[in-house]
Amino acid sequence: MPATDVLPGKRLSLADVEREAATVLDPVHADFFAGAAGDESTARANLAAFERIRLRPRVLRDVSARSLATSLLGRPNSMPVLLSPTAFHRLAHPAGEPATARAAEAAGVTMVVSMAATTRLEEVAAHTTRPWLQLYLQPDQDFTRHLVRRAGRAGYGALVVTVDSPVFGRRERDHRNGFHDLPGGLRCENLVDDAGVLRDIVMDAGLTWDAVARLRETTDLPILLKGVLHPDDARLAVEHGVDGLFVSNHGGRQLDGAIATADALPGVAAVVPQGFPLIVDGGVRRGIDVVRALALGATAVGIGRPVLWGLAAAGQDGVREVLELLRTELDEAMALCGARSPGELGPDVLAPHLSAPTGGTA
Numbered sequence: 001m002p003a004t005d006v007l008p009g010k011r012l013s014l015a016d017v018e019r020e021a022a023t024v025l026d027p028v029h030a031d032f033f034a035g036a037a038g039d040e041s042t043a044r045a046n047l048a049a050f051e052r053i054r055l056r057p058r059v060l061r062d063v064s065a066r067s068l069a070t071s072l073l074g075r076p077n078s079m080p081v082l083l084s085p086t087a088f089h090r091l092a093h094p095a096g097e098p099a100t101a102r103a104a105e106a107a108g109v110t111m112v113v114s115m116a117a118t119t120r121l122e123e124v125a126a127h128t129t130r131p132w133l134q135l136y137l138q139p140d141q142d143f144t145r146h147l148v149r150r151a152g153r154a155g156y157g158a159l160v161v162t163v164d165s166p167v168f169g170r171r172e173r174d175h176r177n178g179f180h181d182l183p184g185g186l187r188c189e190n191l192v193d194d195a196g197v198l199r200d201i202v203m204d205a206g207l208t209w210d211a212v213a214r215l216r217e218t219t220d221l222p223i224l225l226k227g228v229l230h231p232d233d234a235r236l237a238v239e240h241g242v243d244g245l246f247v248s249n250h251g252g253r254q255l256d257g258a259i260a261t262a263d264a265l266p267g268v269a270a271v272v273p274q275g276f277p278l279i280v281d282g283g284v285r286r287g288i289d290v291v292r293a294l295a296l297g298a299t300a301v302g303i304g305r306p307v308l309w310g311l312a313a314a315g316q317d318g319v320r321e322v323l324e325l326l327r328t329e330l331d332e333a334m335a336l337c338g339a340r341s342p343g344e345l346g347p348d349v350l351a352p353h354l355s356a357p358t359g360g361t362a
């Protein structure tokens with residue numbers, strides 16, 4: 001056993017990082033990061049659904065040479081893991097989004113920058129290669145277009161349009177704590193317009209597929225929709241020229257009672273074209289969860305809260321550590337499953353009741 005594995009106090013898993021973050025964060029902010037909508041049943045279901053999936057490893061396959069490398073919308077990624085967009089990184093650590101961006105860069109993975117970042121999108125992009133920008137489409141279409149232009153100029157590689165938020169999920173922890181505003185000095189920097197006026201982010205209940213069609217006509221950047229769970233919506237997305245999907249329930253922060261993402265993934269994977277970029281997020285906490293997601297048809301996974309835990313625990317180094325823990329676990333899990341690369345993981349490694357019938361071989 002490598003000696004480093006037994007050093008006292010060393011963080012061995014994302015759960016260790018989570019515990020450490022809880023000791024340094026203001027409890028109100030810890031609740032904002034951890035919390036979810038309603039009874040938080042979907043947030044728990046995300047974890048449970050991954051845990052339920054049993055694997056059926058292959059043996060004697062020479063897994064001595066392995067590579068986790070993959071490509072997402074033409075950008076090489078060192079592993080099939082990306083940073084899902086989360087708001088307010090300066091609430092987790094004063095170094096904020098730039099620290100997260102540097103960690104993503106060092107790890108060779110894509111960062112999705114939240115529209116609700118506490119740093120201007122241009123500044124975040126200066127620290128990392130081809131990040132993606134998450135957007136809530138605003139009723140003021142000129143403002144959305146303005147953000148899209150800024151993203152293009154700043155070198156963003158894709159737009160991630162969050163579609164699971166016609167209204168803002170009701171997070172009872174935040175109501176109970178009276179957490180409604182960012183503390184002194186922090187603000188959503190991307191919402192400051194040219195005149196220096198800070199806007200609110202509007203959750204637009206009036207959005208329809210027309211808005212996706214309009215956005216498609218406005219920009220050449222790839223567009224992904226985030227928050228798709230229903231196969232029929234996945235089909236509509238493909239018909240509207242969307243370039244990829246996040247199978248996501250917003251970490252349980254929007255519709256409490258929504259299906260767990262690992263449960264929704266196979267239905268979506270079944271209706272999109274082969275090779276269509278499909279990212280799943282919600283409850284990914286272990287390398288083995290990445291294996292499970294890829295086996296169910298995902299191209300890559302996103303992590304939300306673990307990034308904030310790493311940032312809170314140790315800034316840039318903490319985020320890097322979260323990513324390296326996942327990398328180590330994923331590499332080991334792939335080997336144990338008999339796979340040398342992400343591309344070799346498919347329904348074959350799922351326990352029989354989880355995969356489609358294969359004519360008797362199951």
Ligand SMILES: Cc1cc2nc3c(=O)[nH]c(=O)nc-3n(C[C@H](O)[C@H](O)[C@H](O)COP(=O)(O)O)c2cc1C
Nearest residue numbers: 033084085086087114162250251282283303304305
């Ligand atoms: C504190 C917090 C802030 C978030 N902010 C955003 C956001 O600004 N935009 C967005 O599309 N999703 C946001 N999300 C959802 C994440 O992108 C992602 O879907 C979710 O966190 C994945 O679940 P996980 O936290 O279990 O990994 C946020 C999630 C959390 C926990």
Ligand SMILES: CCCCC(=O)C(=O)O
Nearest residue numbers: 086087116165201250253
């Ligand atoms: C206006 C901030 C949105 C953040 C968000 O999406 C979340 O907290 O889940």
